[in-house]
Amino acid sequence: MLLKDTIINLCGLAAPSGFEERAFARIKELVLPYVDELRTDAMGNLIAVKLCGRDGAKKLMFDAHMDEIGMIITGYEKGFLRFSNLGGIDPRMLPAREIKILTDPPIFGVIDMMPPHALTEEEMDKSIDAKKLFIDVGLSETEAIKRVPLGTAAVFAGGVEELSLGTLCGKSLDDRACAAIIIQVMERLSKKEPKVDICCLFSTQEELGTRGAVTGAYGVNPDYAVAVDVTFASTPDTKKGETMELRQGAAIGVGPNMNRKITNTLIDIAKEYKIPYQLEVMGGNTGTDGWVIQISREGVSTGLVSLPIRYMHSPVETLDLSDAEAVVNLLTEFAMKLGEDADNA
Amino acid sequence: MLDLLKTLCYLSGASGNEDEVRDYILERVLPLSDGILTDSIGNLIVTKKGRVSGGKKVLICGHMDEVGIIITGIDDDGYLRFDFLGGVDRRVVIGKPIYIGKDRIRGVIGIKPYHLVGKDEEKKVPDREDMYIDIGVRSKNEAKELVSLGDAGVFDDSVLEFGEGFLKAKAIDDRVGCAAMIQLMEEELPCDCTFAFTAQEEVGTRGAQIVASRVKPDIAIILEGTTAADLPEVPEGKRICSLGGGIVIPFMDKGAIYSRKLYKTVTELADKNGMKWQTKTYISGGTDGRVIQRGGNGAETIAISAPIRNIHSPASLAKISDFEDMPRLALLLLEAIADNQ
Numbered sequence: 066m067l068l069k070d071t072i073i074n075l076c077g078l079a080a081p082s083g084f085e086e087r088a089f090a091r092i093k094e095l096v097l098p099y100v101d102e103l104r105t106d107a108m109g110n111l112i113a114v115k116l117c118g119r120d121g122a123k124k125l126m127f128d129a130h131m132d133e134i135g136m137i138i139t140g141y142e143k144g145f146l147r148f149s150n151l152g153g154i155d156p157r158m159l160p161a162r163e164i165k166i167l168t169d170p171p172i173f174g175v176i177d178m179m180p181p182h183a184l185t186e187e188e189m190d191k192s193i194d195a196k197k198l199f200i201d202v203g204l205s206e207t208e209a210i211k212r213v214p215l216g217t218a219a220v221f222a223g224g225v226e227e228l229s230l231g232t233l234c235g236k237s238l239d240d241r242a243c244a245a246i247i248i249q250v251m252e253r254l255s256k257k258e259p260k261v262d263i264c265c266l267f268s269t270q271e272e273l274g275t276r277g278a279v280t281g282a283y284g285v286n287p288d289y290a291v292a293v294d295v296t297f298a299s300t301p302d303t304k305k306g307e308t309m310e311l312r313q314g315a316a317i318g319v320g321p322n323m324n325r326k327i328t329n330t331l332i333d334i335a336k337e338y339k340i341p342y343q344l345e346v347m348g349g350n351t352g353t354d355g356w357v358i359q360i361s362r363e364g365v366s367t368g369l370v371s372l373p374i375r376y377m378h379s380p381v382e383t384l385d386l387s388d389a390e391a392v393v394n395l396l397t398e399f400a401m402k403l404g405e406d407a408d409n410a
Numbered sequence: 411m412l413d414l415l416k417t418l419c420y421l422s423g424a425s426g427n428e429d430e431v432r433d434y435i436l437e438r439v440l441p442l443s444d445g446i447l448t449d450s451i452g453n454l455i456v457t458k459k460g461r462v463s464g465g466k467k468v469l470i471c472g473h474m475d476e477v478g479i480i481i482t483g484i485d486d487d488g489y490l491r492f493d494f495l496g497g498v499d500r501r502v503v504i505g506k507p508i509y510i511g512k513d514r515i516r517g518v519i520g521i522k523p524y525h526l527v528g529k530d531e532e533k534k535v536p537d538r539e540d541m542y543i544d545i546g547v548r549s550k551n552e553a554k555e556l557v558s559l560g561d562a563g564v565f566d567d568s569v570l571e572f573g574e575g576f577l578k579a580k581a582i583d584d585r586v587g588c589a590a591m592i593q594l595m596e597e598e599l600p601c602d603c604t605f606a607f608t609a610q611e612e613v614g615t616r617g618a619q620i621v622a623s624r625v626k627p628d629i630a631i632i633l634e635g636t637t638a639a640d641l642p643e644v645p646e647g648k649r650i651c652s653l654g655g656g657i658v659i660p661f662m663d664k665g666a667i668y669s670r671k672l673y674k675t676v677t678e679l680a681d682k683n684g685m686k687w688q689t690k691t692y693i694s695g696g697t698d699g700r701v702i703q704r705g706g707n708g709a710e711t712i713a714i715s716a717p718i719r720n721i722h723s724p725a726s727l728a729k730i731s732d733f734e735d736m737p738r739l740a741l742l743l744l745e746a747i748a749d750n751q
Contacts, residue, residue, distance in 0.1 A: 142642040143642060145641070145642050153524045153525065154524065155521065155524040155527060155532060156532060157501065157504050157521065157532065157535060157536075158504055158505040158521065160499075160501045160502050160720075160723070161501075161502040161506075161720050161723035161724055161725045162505075162725070163578070163724075163725055172572065172573075173570055173572040173573075173578070174572075175578060175720065175725045175727060177641050177719055177720055177727075178499065178501065178502055178720050178723055179641070179643060179644070180637055180639040180641075180644065180650075180721075181499055182637070182639070182648060182650075182692070182694045183639055183643075183644045183645070183648045190534060190535060191533050191534060191535065192501070192532060192533055192534065192535050193501065197643040198643075199641065199642055199643075201573075201719065201727060202572070202573050203572050203573015203574055203575070203576030203727070203729075204573050204574055205574065208574060226516070228516060228517075228518065228544070228545065228546035229545060229546030229547055232546035234516075234518055234544075234546065297522075297523050297525070297526065300489075300520055300522055300542075300544070301485065301487075301489055301540075301542050302521065302522045302536065302540060302542075303522045303523075303526060304526075307526055308526075312548070352525070375520055375544065376505065376518070376520035376521060376522070376523065376544075377523035377524070377525065378523055378524045378525070379505040379520065379521060379523075380505055381505050381506070381507065381518035381519075381520055381544075383518070383520070383544060383546070
């Protein structure tokens with residue numbers, strides 16, 4: 066499957082933090098042909114392993130999280146649904162927002178806007194407190210209670226579409242675009258002979274604070290890991306220096322969260338294979354699964370490769386396929402390179 | 411009427427750019443009409459004869475245009491700048507797609523990642539001047555090949571039925587009025603009627619102004635969509651009207667005090683014929699009625715409206731049972747008018 070199609074396919078699924086089953090099932094199906102083992106754990110992570118068949122082979126782990134930001138239903142107000150966030154959502158994104166509520170089958174809802182006449186002059190300039198917003202499912206209270214049990218999850222409606230040639234736009238590129246990238250890497254590696262075992266950790270609940278990766282990394286117990294996540298691409302409303310650029314290639318993380326040798330290897334590979342890259346320097350927490358993977362068990366040599374996207378955590382996240390291709394190339398060559406090191410050891 | 415409304419909501423017709431809507435309506439009403447014209451501003455004015463001619467001149471009016479955006483600038487890196495066409499609360503466009511121009515070029519109004527938003531910043535809505543549309547291009551030149559200054563844009567056009575008889579779409583205001591008018595034209599009318607599908611209502615009832623001068627009606631019936639604020643956080647006194655409450659027959663809004671006589675007639679007809687109706691319990695909004703009532707020598711004016719939540723947003727909501735009787739109620743009113751002549 067083409068990378069573009071895999072991204073569109075995976076991002077069309079509804080799988081907010083703690084409710085990743087739909088993404089789990091599809092990713093499992095897609096990665097299955099390229100791996101030797103598949104397993105899960107108590108946190109619902111999906112772990113896929115490709116063995117190289119060498120005795121005492123080192124273990125490299127690629128990580129991307131399956132979950133997306135979403136909402137969870139916490140109560141009713143005359144048929145309107147009260148909700149809480151799953152992950153960080155800008156409240157300014159919510160008015161007149163279309164929502165998919167994950168009942169079986171899913172139902173449609175809209176977060177109603179506060180009409181202007183009900184706001185004071187001062188409030189008109191302000192965002193509406195999410196506590197004042199409700200999901201409208203067009204149901205009476207009795208029906209709403211019957212059809213939407215408390216604890217039901219929800220996501221932004223819609224999927225991913227091409228915005229222009231090579232540019233994809235929609236929900237949950239964070240981080241399913243990177244799950245698609247890892248699947249693509251495994252497909253490439255299936256035609257090669259890497260000299261390390263490669264484990265893919267498709268983790269859960271990253272958006273609630275990298276929770277799945279804690280047990281995932283523990284279970285995999287890798288020697289090396291590369292977390293693959295999205296990062297901020299500049300837009301007119303961001304400041305210089307706080308973002309990467311779209312269409313400038315893979316962002317290689319630099320900083321204390323990343324093992325210096327891994328980082329340098331990634332940079333060397335990018336140079337050697339002329340893979341477009343940019344450096345993303347972070348002084349502390351990278352806000353990715355890499356943060357917990359690095360200090361799993363007795364420690365993991367961890368790297369971070371990020372895909373720049375615009376409008377992160379919105380239903381219109383935007384990526385360029387040239388960047389995604391760069392990440393695929395970089396990770397594939399990195400896996401092969403680690404094999405070489407194994408030979409020398 | 412539901413299928414017709416769905417089709418009409420799908421069409422693009424931001425104020426001043428009503429062509430697509432007008433072309434569709436024109437084709438649809440041509441076989442039903444006895445006279446048809448498009449005027450300088452783009453109003454579509456259609457006459458249809460009834461059983462009786464020569465009585466009071468009756469005008470039925472609904473607007474074709476919807477709120478939207480207009481492209482005002484292109485940045486060097488290809489982002490588009492815009493202004494609103496009509497009253498759009500800028501809160502509802504953040505993170506939404508926009509379809510621009512005749513070729514429906516897709517763009518999105520983005521906002522920076524929540525991770526980079528400060529605690530105070532998230533409480534403020536970005537000014538419209540700071541918002542931009544991303545159409546996925548790399549440069550001004552690439553953007554110029556797709557979009558020109560002055561192109562209009564509309565919200566996402568997907569139309570959906572959900573819940574217990576609810577409809578979600580853009581532009582229900584006022585395609586619901588247009589749909590009701592078309593349906594009414596399919597009936598045998600008791601008296602001669604002029605139907606005006608107006609332009610530019612959302613930028614200040616501009617089209618209706620000149621309709622009034624041309625048609626010079628004695629009686630005007632405005633078919634509209636109106637704000638319903640029946641939401642948990644809105645105080646009782648500001649809810650205006652509610653979904654499920656039936657047809658809205660206002661006695662007054664911000665633009666007009668409607669004819670007391672017609673108000674009495676319409677509400678009694680609704681009662682007598684078992685139609686659910688409500689009035690507006692908060693004075694807000696306005697219709698083409700504000701200029702038609704006071705155009706020329708003036709006209710006795712009434713509005714028959716559908717309640718709409720999230721009006722002027724990409725996800726406006728209506729309840730089907732609230733609007734499907736609009737054409738029937740208008741027809742009953744025409745009968746009463748004809749009987750009185």
